[in-house]
Amino acid sequence: MVSAVSIVDVVKHFGSLQALAGVSMEIGQGEFFGLLGPNGAGKTTLISSLAGLLRPDAGTLKVLGHDVIDDFRAARRLLGVVPQELVFDPFFSVRETLRIQSGYFGIRKNDDWIDEILANLDLTAKADVNMRRLSGGMKRRVLVAQALVHKPPVIVLDEPTAGVDVELRQGLWQFVRRLNAEGHTIILTTHYLEEAEALCNRIALMKQGRVVALDKTINLMAAYPGASLEEVFVRTLRQ
Amino acid sequence: MTGFLTLFGKEFLRFWKVSFQTIAAPVLTALLYLLIFGHVLDDHVQVHGVRYTSFLVPGLVMMQILQNAFANSSSSLIQAKITGSIVFVLLPPIPYSVFFAAYVLAALARGLLVGLGVLAATVWFADLRVVAPLWVLVFALFGGALFAALGMIAGIWSEKFDHLAGFQNFLIMPLTMLSGVFYSIYTLPAFWQDLSHYNPVFYMIDGFRYGFFGVSDVAPEVSLTVVFACFAAVSVLTLSLLKRGWKLRG
Secondary structure, eight states: OOOSEEEEEEEEEETTEEEEEEEEEEEOTTOEEEEEOOTTSSHHHHHHHHTTSSOOSEEEEEETTEETTTTHHHHHHTEEEEOSSOOOOTTSBHHHHHHHHHHHTTOSOOHHHHHHHHHHTTOGGGTTSBGGGSOHHHHHHHHHHHHHTTOOSEEEEESTTTTOOHHHHHHHHHHHHHHHHTTOEEEEEOSOHHHHHHHOSEEEEEETTEEEEEEEHHHHHHTSTTOOHHHHHHHHHHO | OHHHHHHHHHHHHHHHTTHIIIIIHHHHHHHHHHHHHHHHHTTTOEETTEEHHHHHHHHHHHHHHHHHHHHHHHHHHHHHHHHSTTHHHHSSOOOHHHHHHHHHHHHHHHHHHHHHHHHHHHGGGSOOOOSOHHHHHHHHHHHHHHHHHHHHHHHHHOSSHHHHHHHIIIIIHHHHHTTTSSSOGGGSOHHHHHHHTTOHHHHHHHHHHHHHHSOOSSOHHHHHHHHHHHHHHHHHHHHHHHHHTTTTOO
């Protein structure tokens, strides 16, 4: 079976800074995959390269077998990305935002699915409210909704719970777990390691643009019996 | 096609939702130009046998079409880049040619709406006739589209609002103000007349004005050739920047 995401020898420099130093990994279909590492490890650079927001200096990235540069239209159609930054278009309401995002993916009538996403993310009451009037947590939910409007089989969540209250986190993870159970591949970056420990069946640890550990969560934990993922994370990065 | 229609619709709504600022304000500015210059000069100046106020109106209409087409695409892109919301159009599978077409046509739509507004507000003060409406339409479309594409380049190139203001104040404003909106270039000294022929905006204004009065400084066929060549060159440059993802995709 073709990998959900295939990353081979990806290198990216920003001037003299090497952000990615030959990163390779395969993520299988249906996985809940964690991409962890300290700030500046290269996680967001890797995700941006996968999403076509950055062009790597070398290497290849594929989404379900489609190269993100040579076959970008198919690759982007299969990928939904929740960006890390809290960004929004201040001219539109929540529903307008989601209709517009659907249209970008070639979907004209998407209100049934939009209503379902809004309900699952507890946004129904805010559907006709302008984006400017939403709280930070609400805007974060809309970003998640935008990534899901075209029902992508591969979903990347780049720190989706940063600055989000406990109630939303639980609701969000419940929804994402359901999507994963339905067959969607989930790639998660987060600084909340207890979330990664609870959700991800495989984890890659990155440091200074390199993958320093890549294994099933239970195997990583087994290397340091009795330790939490946070302790495993710190010890692995120290090595 | 849905991607194009959505992006065009989004760009159209973006200026329509703030039409007091994006349409009414430039119409008022043009009206003030007409009232001030017309009041001072109408009894003293005729150009190509046309009263000054009548001569001025087509120039003001075209100037506002150009400036507002430029302002729409450039401000939309710089705002999206600075706020980060540009990711919403970079993540989907929108081909760069569709991206170009949607931004240019939405900016052209704003330019034309402002142009119609200026015409509707100023026509009461001038004795206007349209002897060649097709020339009026062709110059409005290609001139507006050229400035919309130029606005895309400015929006892509600019990294902060300061850069865009520089582009607007030190390139677009001088080009439009010194293009013959307020005068015929044949009233200028020889040096400035010659220099005006290197300003592509002069041909847009002159050709557009020909459609109203049937007289111009340069034959409209020559003006159209210049305008079309500039439009083609700027479009090719814009498309190549979008294809490379220059300053959009790192």
